Amino acid sequence: MSAFALSPVRITRRAAIPLLSFAAARPFAMAEANTYVVGSTATGVPFTFLDLAKKTLTGAMVEITQAVANDAGFSIQTQIMSFSALIPSLTAKKIDIISAAILRTAAREQVVDFSDPIFSYGPGIVISDADRQSYASVADLSGKNVGTQMGTRYGEQAQRAGAAAVRYYDSLPDALHDLHAGRIDAAYGDAPILSYHVAHIPNSHLRYVAEFHPPALEDVCLIVRKGDTQLRNRINASIARLKSTTIHSILMKWNLA
Amino acid sequence: MEMHALLSQLRQFIPLLLSGVVMTVALTACALVLSIVLGFIWAAMRMSKYGILRWPALIAINVIRGIPIIVQLFYVYFVLPDIGIRLNAFVSGVVALGLAYSVYQAENFRAGFASVDPMLIEAVESLGMKPGTIMRRVRLPLALRVILPPFGNTAIMLLKDSSIASTITVAELTRAGQLIAVSTFKNMQIYTLVALLYLAMSLPLSFLTRRLERRFARA
Amino acid sequence: MIEVSDVYKKYGEHEVLRGISFSVKKGEVVCLIGPSGSGKSTILRCINGLENYGQGSITVDNTPVTPKSLPEIRSKVAMVFQRFHLLPHRTVLENVIEGPVYVQGIDRNVAMEHAQKLLGKVGLRDKFDAYPEKLSGGQQQRVGIARALAMRPSAILFDEPTSALDPELVGEVLRVMRNLADDGMTMIVVTHEIGFAREVADRVLFLDAGKIVESGPARQILTTPKMERTRDFLQRVIHPL
Numbered sequence: 001m002s003a004f005a006l007s008p009v010r011i012t013r014r015a016a017i018p019l020l021s022f023a024a025a026r027p028f029a030m031a032e033a034n035t036y037v038v039g040s041t042a043t044g045v046p047f048t049f050l051d052l053a054k055k056t057l058t059g060a061m062v063e064i065t066q067a068v069a070n071d072a073g074f075s076i077q078t079q080i081m082s083f084s085a086l087i088p089s090l091t092a093k094k095i096d097i098i099s100a101a102i103l104r105t106a107a108r109e110q111v112v113d114f115s116d117p118i119f120s121y122g123p124g125i126v127i128s129d130a131d132r133q134s135y136a137s138v139a140d141l142s143g144k145n146v147g148t149q150m151g152t153r154y155g156e157q158a159q160r161a162g163a164a165a166v167r168y169y170d171s172l173p174d175a176l177h178d179l180h181a182g183r184i185d186a187a188y189g190d191a192p193i194l195s196y197h198v199a200h201i202p203n204s205h206l207r208y209v210a211e212f213h214p215p216a217l218e219d220v221c222l223i224v225r226k227g228d229t230q231l232r233n234r235i236n237a238s239i240a241r242l243k244s245t246t247i248h249s250i251l252m253k254w255n256l257a
Numbered sequence: 258m259e260m261h262a263l264l265s266q267l268r269q270f271i272p273l274l275l276s277g278v279v280m281t282v283a284l285t286a287c288a289l290v291l292s293i294v295l296g297f298i299w300a301a302m303r304m305s306k307y308g309i310l311r312w313p314a315l316i317a318i319n320v321i322r323g324i325p326i327i328v329q330l331f332y333v334y335f336v337l338p339d340i341g342i343r344l345n346a347f348v349s350g351v352v353a354l355g356l357a358y359s360v361y362q363a364e365n366f367r368a369g370f371a372s373v374d375p376m377l378i379e380a381v382e383s384l385g386m387k388p389g390t391i392m393r394r395v396r397l398p399l400a401l402r403v404i405l406p407p408f409g410n411t412a413i414m415l416l417k418d419s420s421i422a423s424t425i426t427v428a429e430l431t432r433a434g435q436l437i438a439v440s441t442f443k444n445m446q447i448y449t450l451v452a453l454l455y456l457a458m459s460l461p462l463s464f465l466t467r468r469l470e471r472r473f474a475r476a
Numbered sequence: 477m478i479e480v481s482d483v484y485k486k487y488g489e490h491e492v493l494r495g496i497s498f499s500v501k502k503g504e505v506v507c508l509i510g511p512s513g514s515g516k517s518t519i520l521r522c523i524n525g526l527e528n529y530g531q532g533s534i535t536v537d538n539t540p541v542t543p544k545s546l547p548e549i550r551s552k553v554a555m556v557f558q559r560f561h562l563l564p565h566r567t568v569l570e571n572v573i574e575g576p577v578y579v580q581g582i583d584r585n586v587a588m589e590h591a592q593k594l595l596g597k598v599g600l601r602d603k604f605d606a607y608p609e610k611l612s613g614g615q616q617q618r619v620g621i622a623r624a625l626a627m628r629p630s631a632i633l634f635d636e637p638t639s640a641l642d643p644e645l646v647g648e649v650l651r652v653m654r655n656l657a658d659d660g661m662t663m664i665v666v667t668h669e670i671g672f673a674r675e676v677a678d679r680v681l682f683l684d685a686g687k688i689v690e691s692g693p694a695r696q697i698l699t700t701p702k703m704e705r706t707r708d709f710l711q712r713v714i715h716p717l
Contacts, residue, residue, distance in 0.1 A: 084439040091442070111442045151439035167346070167426045168436055178426075181338040183345060379526055380561035384575035384627060385550035394578055398565050 034074045036231070038065055039095035042080045043171035045196045046254045047101040047220070050080070060254040064118060065099040065222065067246045071238040082170050084151040087112060090225055097231070098223035101190050105153060105218065113228060114221040115235045118247060119256060122214025123154050124191030126176060126198055129207040131185070136211055144185040147175035154188045157215065173197060180204060192256060263446075270437050270447065277433030278454055284350050284419045284429055289412055291355025296362025303367055318360045326357040327421050334425045350422035350429075354415060361411050369404035370396060402473040409466025413459050420455075430454055477502045477662060478523065478553075478631060483532030485518060492518050493529065494686035500631070505663045507673040507694065510683035511709060516666045519683075520633050523664070524553050537630065551580070554624035558636040560616040562608040568595065568619050569604040575627045587626070594622040598652050614645030621652055631662035638669060650676075670713055674698045682706045 040048035040057055047061040057078055069076045079095055086102060089095045090112060103121075104114045125135050133140065142162030148155040150168040158166050167184055169175040175187040176197055187194060191214065198208040222239075224231045239247070251257035302314035321329070330353040333344065344352060373396050381395055423432035434451035438444045478500040485493040493515045500506050508516040521527040523534055525546040534541040536549050562571050572591035576582040595601060598618040608616055617637060624632050634653065638646040650672050657663060657676050667673060673680050677694040682701070690703045701707050 084435065087442060088438075088444055107440065107442075150436055153440075168428075168432070169426060170424075177335070181343055183343070374561070376557070376559065377561050377563065380555075380557055381563075381574070383524055383526065383550060383555040384623075385547050385579045386575070387547075387579075390578055394574070395563065402565070 036069075036074055036076050036096040037094070038076045038078045038097045038099050039081055039086050039089050040078055040098075040100050041083050041086070041171070043083070043173050044101040044190075045173075045193055045200075046256070047192070048099060060119075060250055060256055061099045061101065061220070063250045063253075064242075064247055065097070067242055067250065068222065068235055068238040071242055071246075072234045074234070083149060084170065087223075090223065093225070096224065096228075097235075101193060101220060102223065103152075103190075103218040104221055107153075108223075111226065112223050113226050113232050114219070114223055115232055116239050117219035117221050118239065119220045119251060120217045121191050121220070121256075122217045123157070123188055124194045124214065125209040125212050126179060126187040126194050126206050127185065127209060128179065128182070129205050131207070134211060135186070135209045137213055138188075138215055141186060141188065145183070147178055147184040147187045149175065149189050152189060158188050176201070176204070176206065179206060266441075266443070266446070267450075270450065273433050273437055274430065274450055274454060277428060277430035277451075278458070280347075280427065280429040280433075281416070281419050281431075282458070284347065284354070284422055284427065285412075285416045287351040288354035288358065288419065289415055291351060292358035292362050292411075292415070295355060295359035296366055299359060299363035300366035300370070303363065304370065314363075318363060321356060321360045326353065326418060327424065329353045329357055330421055330425060346422070346425050346427045349425060350419070350427050354418060354422070357418075358411060358415050361414075362408070365404050365407050365411065366400070368407075369400035369402075372403045373399045406466060406470040406473060409462065409469055413462045413466065416459055416462065417455065477537050478664070479533075479535045480519065480523070481533045481535075483519065483522060483534060484530045485515075485522065485527070486530055492686055493522070496532070496683075496686070496688060498681055498688065498691060500662060500664055502630070502662055503660045504678045505657045505661075505665065505676055507677040507680045508664065508666045508683060509668070509670070509673060509680060509709070509713075510689075513685075514683040515686045516683050517635050520555075520635050520664060520666055523549075524555055524633060525549055526555075551627070552630045553633060554627050554629035554631075555633045555635065556617070556620050556624050556637050558640050560608075560613070560620045560640075562616055562619055562623070564608055567605050567607055568600060568611070571608070571619055572622045572626045575623065580627070591622065591626055594625050595619070597625075597655070598622050599648070612645055613641045614648045617641065617649045618652055621649070621656070625656075631664065632656070634663060634665040634667070636666050636668070638667065668713060670698060670710065682709065684709070 040062065042048070042050040042057065044059065044061070046059050048057060048059045051058040057080060065076065076097070079089075081089060083100070083102070086098045086100055087108065090098055098112070102108075104117070108114075125141070127135065135141070138157055138161040141158050143164050145165045145167065146158040146163040147167045147169055148158060149172050150170060155166045155168060167175075167178070169178070172187065172189045172193050175184065175189065176194075178184050179187050195208045198204060198206050222235050224235070248257060299314050299318055302310040303318070305311055330349065333353045334346065334349040337344065377395065378391060381391055386394070419429055420431035422429055423435065426432070430451055434447050438447040441447070480496055480498050483493050483496045484491070496515065496519050498506070508520070510516050518527060522529045523536065523541065525541055525543070528543075536552050539545055539548055541549050563574060566574065569588065569591055572595060573584065573587040576587040576590070577584050592604065595604065598621055600615060600618055600622070603611065603615065608619070611619070637653065638649050641649065646669070650669060653663070653665070653672070654676050665677070673694055679691065680694045680697040681691040682689045682697065682703070684705055690697060690701060690706045697706065698710065701710060
């Protein structure tokens with residue numbers, strides 16, 4: 001075998017093809033991966049929702065997630081799914097990050113890891129505008145048929161407050177639809193989502209209860225798999241850098257701050 | 258300790274899942290009854306000598322057969338309120354499932370009655386038997402022998418399809434499982450339990466149906 | 477007691493009965509013979525109303541056969557079919573009491589006793605609780621005859637009663653029919669069994685293409701037929717080769 005055949009150049013070239021195909025087949029196996037799959041819902045207005053005109057996902061969390069990704073130096077692909085599919089998809093490694101209006105709770109913290117908080121909010125109530133009753137606290141839901149989103153604790157809260165019946169919907173817009181149809185008396189769920197919907201549905205005959213005092217405010221964060229410390233740290237670093245600038249202006253833009 | 262924790266968790270889930278079972282059984286039973294009543298009406302219309310009864314039935318059967326049950330369900334639940342017909346979730350489920358399955362029942366009834374040998378009818382007519390008595394003593398019993406085994410299978414299918422009602426908030430077994438899984442994240446345990454509970458309901462039905470098939474197998 | 481007068485019938489454009497006339501006296505045994513499609517079964521079925529007829533008249537015991545009078549007609553005239561047509565979901569005994577109990581309103585026990593006697597007469601004493609599918613063709617036909625007898629008819633119409641039977645089973649049925657004739661039952665029998673006709677029938681009618689070609693005393697028609705067509709037919713039936 002000639003010396004040339006064994007030269008570094010030739011070896012590199014001969015090795016390049018298997019190496020490249022190896023790389024193409026396993027992009028996430030690299031030391032510091034640079035594309036992550038983000039799971040979001042299409043019904044979490046104004047955090048994550050579908051812009052029908054542009055046919056893309058848009059919203060406060062969508063924009064914040066993109067800003068964080070840009071700052072941290074990775075690219076993202078988005079997958080849309082139902083709210084209740086978010087955590088199972090994350091743990092099953094179908095997605096790597098959850099970006100949605102999903103609050104940090106003790107139960108969830110046992111299963112997934114939360115980044116530093118981006119925003120906080122509490123629940124809100126929507127009723128028919130023919131309902132003249134005042135709903136100042138959760139206790140006022142007593143004796144009512146309440147609709148909530150499946151996978152949130154608002155159903156439990158309504159039940160403990162003495163609701164006559166609690167119906168679980170896949171999304172809050174579905175609950176509002178049934179409220180409009182008179183099948184439930186009140187919808188109880190994420191305040192920003194409810195108020196945005198009511199403000200933007202024409203002739204809904206619904207009222208977002210402004211006087212309601214939520215029992216507690218909770219945090220919205222980006223969510224990663226339990227133990228994915230490296231990714232969480234990258235995200236937290238970017239959140240810290242962007243908190244008072246980009247993140248704040250995005251929240252302002254969507255009337256959340 | 259592991260086992261103890263698991264058992265106490267199961268004790269938490271089981272009551273909720275069992276109330277889901279009750280709802281599934283109620284939904285299936287009501288939809289089954291509706292499908293039989295409607296199926297009988299379609300079959301009678303189809304076999305009528307009056308075209309004005311036959312054609313609407315044919316059209317209805319083909320339309321219902323051509324649309325997925327879940328779409329029919331959404332239609333009943335989400336679209337009907339817009340024209341003033343507001344049914345609650347359970348009733349919507351019963352109506353949609355009953356309607357969808359009525360076409361299987363109709364076909365089955367029709368096949369059952371068609372299987373009765375017309376010469377046999379001639380023989381009892383020659384005895385002077387009246388049409389009502391013929392129906393009662395001859396047509397019905399003989400048609401039932403052909404109708405019952407497929408009917409058993411249809412009932413099992415309806416039991417499984419009752420899970421479709423989970424999409425419109427009916428708190429049947431599948432929905433109950435979803436609700437628990439989504440709050441506790443224990444998908445494997447919950448969905449395994451749900452599957453076992455469905456089997457507990459469908460296997461006896463399968464067994465009964467096979468018994469029926471064997472009993473009526475002699476041509 | 478049965479009068480058929482100038483009966484015509486069409487199936488669409490095809491004339492299947494072209495002026496059939498004959499009468500049957502009480503106690504007479506009349507055999508109808510002829511090639512298939514000649515209308516023999518059709519005229520039989522017109523008598524008990526399973527078919528309508530166009531022109532002409534049919535009366536049974538002076539009652540004209542019309543759609544309205546069928547219940548009455550069928551209480552006087554019973555039929556035995558080529559393929560028996562027993563109820564498959566009932567036992568032999570249940571088959572025989574079906575008519576008396578559910579049509580004539582007779583008390584079940586009374587009907588059962590009578591049915592058992594009749595089944596004994598046709599030689600099926602040990603088959604009361606058997607289901608038809610378990611019986612041979614000859615046995616099923618005998619049940620069919622018992623079923624007809626249970627209605628206590630004034631006359632019995634037989635539509636090719638042995639044509640669907642294996643040859644060795646034909647005899648047992650013909651013997652039962654002969655006994656009936658000896659007991660004085662009025663019978664009209666459509667058959668290919670020339671031997672039976674010769675031995676048991678009082679009169680024979682030969683039909684061809686919807687018309688009665690020849691009729692007369694059984695022995696005479698069958699041994700010395702006058703018409704050529706009758707001769708040809710008998711020749712073909714008795715000596716096929």
